Amino acid sequence: GQSLEQPSEVTAVEGAIVQINCTYQTSGFYGLSWYQQHDGGAPTFLSYNALDGLEETGRFSSFLSRSDSYGYLLLQELQMKDSASYFCAVDAGNMLTFGGGTRLMVKP
Amino acid sequence: DAGITQSPRHKVTETGTPVTLRCHQTENHRYMYWYRQDPGHGLRLIHYSYGVKDTDKGEVSDGYSVSRSKTEDFLLTLESATSSQTSVYFCAISSIQGQGRHNEQFFGPGTRLTVL
Secondary structure: OOEEEOOOEEEEEOOOOEEEEEEEEOOOOOEEEEEEEOOOOOOEEEEEEOOOEEEEEOOEEEEEEOOOOEEEEEEOOOOHHHOEEEEEEEEOOOOEEEOOOEEEEEEO | OOOEEEEOOEEEEOOOOOEEEEEEEOOOOOEEEEEEEEOOOEEEEEEEEEEOOEEEEOOOOOOEEEEEEEOOEEEEEEOOOOHHHOEEEEEEEEOOOOOOOOOOEEEOOOEEEEEO
16 A cells, blocks of 8 residues: 655745655555645646656756655745645556645745 | 536535535546545545546545446445545546656546535
8 A cells, every 4th residue: 555644734934945745655656746735726736756856847846766765845935825735646556645735834 | 727527516415315426527538536635634535437437446435436437427426425424525537648657637626525
């Protein structure tokens, strides 16, 4: 089976940088994804890492270390609209297994 | 945005009644998924489908059944609803690429189900 661990809550100030970590245990692994979900909304795709290293998309970056079963999402130049829940998810084949989510609160 | 809709968006029902939730896509994606989301548990997979009439169980499948008779529709049925099935249900679709296996999922707006 799969299990994922990520912090339940993170607070940061507008304009700052925040890192959300994710560690996983899985019996099969193709990649690690990140999704964003605003309150009352649906999850939306942010990034996917299949190989080790850093992937950058605008203010968001995602990192993967397959040997350490570890990844993180890095959000730079935080904005109030980044306040949301962020989920890491392991792609183990035909399905994704999601972590419990990290609630990010951005304060002015 | 991916063309994916869910119906109904909200439903209140009583314990013991059958409930069917519908997911409809216009993207012709092969894979469709049903998740439930509860506070503190993130998204948990109930069932998924990898083609017409091809389905498989997820992490929390007990008490749920699914059917997919057409590419565009994926139905989730609670045969006899219980209060523990009160939740927000999300449908998702994906077109997993052969090489690279990038499983990017697009989610529907969700259905809020309350079982009294």
